[in-house]
Amino acid sequence: MNLILFGGILGVVMMYLGLLEKNSRIITYAAIAGVFALLVLNVAETYGSPVWNFQAMGMLATSRYGLLLNSIMLFSCMLYFIVSGADIEKIGRNAADYYALIFFVFAGIGILTSFTSLLMLFLGVEIVSIPLYVLTGADKRNLKGNEAALKYLLMGSFSTGIMLMGIALIYGGSGTFAIEKLSVAANTQVSYNLIGGLLLLLVAMSFKVSAVPFHFWTPDVYDGAPTVFTSFMATIVKVAAFAGFIRVFEGPSTLLANKWQLVLAIIIALTLLVGNITAVFQHSVKRMLAYSSIAQAGFMLFALFAFNVFAREGIVLYAAAYSLSTIGIFAVLARMHDYTYDGFNGLGKSEPLLALVLTVFLLSLAGIPLTVGFFSKYFMLASALATGGKYLWLSILAVLCAAISVYYYFKVIQAMYFKQASGQTVAATTPYKAGLLLLAVLVILLGVLPQMLLQYLYF
């Protein structure tokens, strides 16, 4: 609960800091300190000493799992501020406001990882989403950004409507907002209201994690938003959305019995296929990453498909793997002028270190062993296969799609190492490079010893 409270407080603090302090460098340092403080508070809560606890009428309850995901997101965010802070300052004059919005998002994330009632789910989703609409349009002079923000707002409101409709139907069918009471109802006759409501909720949450066929907003929004904020949306927010998605359906998915796996299998198959195949045809790396984020979501959805111990561990690893790698790639991309593949030409010669860490990130996204990306994919496949051989085709499809993803990730590597330089330079300062190197080291370290992270689930 610390995150909800102090995330909100820090958001307000950052807003006022923006009035008092004009030097945006200092604001960035304050934001890094703030997110570090949140991390410390969250870890303290994990080990049983919350600063402050409130009952919220039983609608919120923290769990080890949710708190670990919080820690991963906060840690990723800290690294994100370190490598991309300078780029956030450049978006506009109000750096403090952007940081404030990000802290508000974290308050929402705190709710998404601890709600026990559908009402709180709704609040969490909205608290996360509304600051993002603003961040998408943060660069006011950029027409594409404005368009993206409006599109995001409209589509987001639409999905909110669907979610509310779903919650209302669920309430109509079961007479409760509490999630655990929903799964109890499994013994009795399940009303059509309840099933309809759950399906609508599924649609709304699929929208938030950009699963196909509810993904149409993603490429435009990710492409139009300032690159630094795309990084935030594609990583931390996506993990949060998955945390909420899993939490809300873990019990009620039994209501749909074996139909649940069928529905999820179809969504996963479509997400993997559309995400990967469309990514192949992109010319802009930024857009490619948008589609690749859809494709990666397809892999993460395996957790909802299976709901077993591998799925739980897998999501933790996937959250770390995907966030670390994607934050790194976007941090480099944000400093480039040319977002096409050609923009990366010859980077291996001009910036060997950047090229090296980018290669590590891309290999991780492609799921090559010795990077954490491999183990995250491994756990997801294991979770699906642990359910038996019935949906074997889905696993086969997933690995074939992983092979397709190699094609577009390696195009960047090929540009960096095997092509002549384009003359583009990347302004790289020492802390920026050190941050990226730290990200790459983490990616490899967790790729060799994933239990370094997984042990926190149990100890």
Added chain:
Amino acid sequence: MLVSLFILIPVLSGLALFALKQPVQARGLAFASSLATLAAVVYALTLPNGNTALAVSKPWLSSINASYSLAVDGIGKITTLLTAVGFPLIYLATWSNNYTSANRYYALMALTQAGLMGVFLSTDMLLFYVFWEVALVPAYFLCSIWGGEKRVPVTFKFFIYTFVGSLLMLIGIIYVYFKTPNQSFAWSAFTQANLSNTEQLYFFLFFFVAFAIKMPVFPFHTWQPDTYEQAPTGTTMVLSGIMVKMGLFAVVRWLLPVFPVMSAKMAPIIIILCIVGIIYASLIAIRQDDLKRLVAYSSIAHIGLMAAALFVNNSLATSGVLVQLFNHGVNIIGLWIVLDIIEQQTGVRKMSQLGGLAQQAPMLATLLVVVALANIALPLTNGFVGEFLMFSGLFKLNVWYAVIAGVSIILAAVYTLGMIQRVFYGEPYAGIQVKDVNLTQLVALSAIIVFIVFLGVYPQPLLDMGKAGLDAALKIANR
């Protein structure tokens, strides 16, 4: 610990090499590290079986029962030795080749060696898979950076091809893992996996495709000639001499023991595919003008025979494969060395633009003839022992298999002798100048010729080396 050194020495020297800027120093360090690895391997092979230094097992991911388990045993001894012997030879033979940013070239070569060693040593399936993939990544960069003009797309095809195979194998690994008695990745657990017949069929195919792509067996071979042609010759030697053995090795270590029933059932189909591949590749080899492509296709034929012999499942054929694993590796490295010398000096790989080189380089010609004769399995060369055993095994299973596959010996003589004739004898092609071999090349080739003659006359050491582990593998496969 000793076993870990086989991997650790190349890894550490590989990482150190990235930091070295001087090309001469880089080459020296790479060579020294490969010699150190060789020394460690040779020392390990002198130890008696069952010595504790020959195996290591530490928990790695305890929650899923994966462990860091390495062991030098049975067939692994032969492939490990081949890896350890191959790399110093390759460095020596390409000593005078100049590479841009040589330190990175040698670093990636060392990392490839580490990956290969890992594949041959792992007795844990997950660890095996990790090394299997990891060996591929440095090879990808080697071929893509230092290769010929079409290197990028060709190497990419190679990478994707093998990656698809590996991922299918990954599904198989996970599925079989869930069926093992105590859910463990250990080799012993995998051999006890409780699979129904349908499951065996599915997952046998998943594993087989991964291994078949690596070998490569017809019809999964299409990446191979292009990749061998475009890769820098030093890397081609690694790919064709050592890396293809990964597939054959994996069949003995994993496929036969884990899927005994299905291996026996699928054997006729696989053997027929292999034989088709042998004839097909030999015929194509005859029509090649490019030297590298000729050797590439001849390699498909040789590997095809070894793959077929693996599935014959009698001890004659399998010992033949065992011997041939090492001998084919050494021989084909020898062939590539000669081709590399020709290409480095003349800049030409087309046979139609070469001729009469023997007049200018008599020593090179002699060396090539010996290596080539071993390649067509003439008696008293090492190639003969393995092929004879494999053909006997095939003959025992079905006479027609042996007869049809035997045609490939004749075809091999046609293309190999044809190559010697067109390149080294006849009228010299105008404007082609070659010098004879230099010292390092001579040392490398002489070492190979020593292997060819010695193991041709006295193959017993190799047979003994692999016997124990092989028997264990076959016993499980036949239970």
